[in-house]
Amino acid sequence: MSEHDPGPQPVRIHADIEREDRILAGLTARQAAILASAALVLWAAFAATRRLLPPAAFIAAAAPFAVAALALAVGRRDGLSLDRLLAAALRQARAPRRLVPAPEGVAPPPAWISLAAGARAGPLPAPLRLPATAISPDGVIVLGGDGTAVMAAASTVNLGLRTPAEQQALTAGFGRWLNSLQTGSTQILVRACRADLTAMASAIRARAAGLPHTALETAALGHAAFLEDLGRGRDLLARQVLVAVREPAPAAGAGGRSRSAALAGQRLTAAARALATAGIAVTALDGPAATAALAACCNPGAAAVHPAAPPGQVITAAPALALLPAERSWAG
Numbered sequence: 646m647s648e649h650d651p652g653p654q655p656v657r658i659h660a661d662i663e664r665e666d667r668i669l670a671g672l673t674a675r676q677a678a679i680l681a682s683a684a685l686v687l688w689a690a691f692a693a694t695r696r697l698l699p700p701a702a703f704i705a706a707a708a709p710f711a712v713a714a715l716a717l718a719v720g721r722r723d724g725l726s727l728d729r730l731l732a733a734a735l736r737q738a739r740a741p742r743r744l745v746p747a748p749e750g751v752a753p754p755p756a757w758i759s760l761a762a763g764a765r766a767g768p769l770p771a772p773l774r775l776p777a778t779a780i781s782p783d784g785v786i787v788l789g790g791d792g793t794a795v796m797a798a799a800s801t802v803n804l805g806l807r808t809p810a811e812q813q814a815l816t817a818g819f820g821r822w823l824n825s826l827q828t829g830s831t832q833i834l835v836r837a838c839r840a841d842l843t844a845m846a847s848a849i850r851a852r853a854a855g856l857p858h859t860a861l862e863t864a865a866l867g868h869a870a871f872l873e874d875l876g877r878g879r880d881l882l883a884r885q886v887l888v889a890v891r892e893p894a895p896a897a898g899a900g901g902r903s904r905s906a907a908l909a910g911q912r913l914t915a916a917a918r919a920l921a922t923a924g925i926a927v928t929a930l931d932g933p934a935a936t937a938a939l940a941a942c943c944n945p946g947a948a949a950v951h952p953a954a955p956p957g958q959v960i961t962a963a964p965a966l967a968l969l970p971a972e973r974s975w976a977g
Contacts (some may be wrong), residue, residue: 676718679728683714741771748772777939782932785906786939792893793906795913796935799833799886800926818923825919829912830891838941840883846872887938888916888927 665673672680687707694703720727745751751769777794779787786794804812846869853865875881892909894902910929917927930938 672718675726675728679714679718683711683718687711741768743768743770744773745770746773748778780932780936780939781906784929784931784935785909786935787902788891790894792891793902793909794889794891795906795909796930796938797888797890797913797917797927798930798934798938799888799920799928801884801886802924815923819920819925822916822919822923825915829893829909831912831916832889832891834887834889834942836885836887836942836945837882838885838945840876840881842872842876842881846870846876885938887942888913890916 665675668674669677687710690707691703698706717727717731722730747770751772753769776788776791777786778789781787784795786796788794802815804815807815849865849869849872853862853869856862856865890909890912892905892912894905913927913929917929920927
């Protein structure tokens with residue numbers, strides 16, 4: 646290390662602003678409420694049974710309940726408290742298992758269907774409620790009463806190849822963007838997805854014939870074959886970084902939704918300018934790209950999603966090849 650190189654510089658990391666406040670003996674308000682409720686129940690049970698049970702028997706009977714209440718208050722798993730996990734498990738157990746996309750509601754079948762089947766009809770499926778109700782062609786995700794959101798794909802920066810001064814400058818630029826997040830919600834998602842080299846290999850093969858020398862064409866075809874063999878023999882993974890910005894709806898109606906979408910777009914543009922100082926390129930996703938990104942996040946192991954039909958387009962079961970003769974005759 647040279648005398649002019651200051652070496653690695655410390656970077657201030659802010660405290661966890663989402664950490665709950667401690668109000669009593671290192672306990673949060675939620676933990677104190679759980680323990681106080683458990684103590685009240687135990688005291689009421691002791692007052693009701695003190696003339697029927699000796700204290701030792703009551704302590705032996707109440708110990709499992711006290712231990713369970715203590716574990717529920719202070720226990721954590723996967724970053725969540727046990728009471729929140731228990732509430733989520735109860736909601737999951739009570740939630741319907743059969744969901745269908747029916748925003749207008751599920752109508753019961755006619756009575757003659759059950760009579761014709763000769764069997765008792767089972768429970769009706771419940772409507773599928775998704776967080777996103779619509780995605781516009783320009784990439785605005787409508788979240789119903791929660792406002793709107795926009796998404797962008799962000800590049801990555803290799804800090805290991807930079808000097809300590811450059812690392813400090815890039816980290817400071819990223820920190821300035823984090824400090825600028827005052828209103829709204831911003832989420833950074835880093836996910837691993839399968840890498841498909843088929844399109845890259847096909848593009849190389851298509852352009853190989855136009856190269857000025859046969860040696861270059863041979864090298865291009867060999868590289869395309871290498872990519873195809875690599876995709877067949879290896880399980881390739883790529884890293885994708887998504888930035889989602891949500892803006893709550895300021896008012897009901899289409900006007901409020903438009904203002905919410907405009908504010909979300911402005912925040913995403915500001916994020917792109919701020920992250921550019923950290924060497925990160927931010928590219929906003931349009932409607933098809935946002936739809937594909939959400940579908941890939943919901944089902945990571947599935948193949949690529951086909952382009953969705955735009956609003957207003959009639960969807961039929963007729964194959965697309967059936968339209969080719971008419972198009973050719975019209976073009977001629």
